[in-house]
Amino acid sequence: MDKTVIAALKKAGFDTTFQQRFPVIPIQFDDNGVLAVPGEEVCVMSGKKPAYVKMKSISQLFTGDKKPPSIIGGPTEEYVSFFALIERTAIDFCDIMKHGETDSEFERLYRQLRRRPDGRDNNPMFCYLQAAARLYMSLRDTSQAEFEAVAQRLSLSARHFSLGSGSTNYYRIIREHLS
DSSP states (O other): OOHHHHHHHHHTTOOOSSSSSOOBOOOOBOTTSOBOOOOSEEEEEETTEEEEEEOOOHHHHBOSOOOOOOOTTSOOGGGHHHHHHHHHHHHHHHHHHTSOOOHHHHHHHHHHHHHOTTOOOSSTHHHHHHHHHHHHHHHSOBOHHHHHHHHHHHHHHHHHHOOSTTOOHHHHHHHHHHO
């Protein structure tokens, strides 16, 4: 958790509890129409209201050593917001870019997120997935084991929903679920 981020978002009038309005990471473009990649400072939206906050890296946000419950069957209520924030960002990215990633690419990106949370990837969606995880972890204490369990479950979900090579079934299912 990062009390500085919480204070900045509260000052901007954001609900940081995930109870009223859910904060999101908007997909942004620069003045020339080039996709902007989130860095240390990240735009967070609540409704139509933006706030720019400096967020730590994922590894800097690991807190404690809490062991997650089994989420093999899907997220427990405690982790629904974490899953939703990452998956909402993924869907928004695909919608803005006007193409759904394949199930295998989602699986790969989530595996990469788990293995190299502060790493880089050629797919720009990766930076947005990192930003979503950083936002959640700035608002909630999250151990490394909890983070890895969530990223692993997301990867397994993408593989589970795959209908084969070129399938975008995972994208379609989570899009329907989050709409």
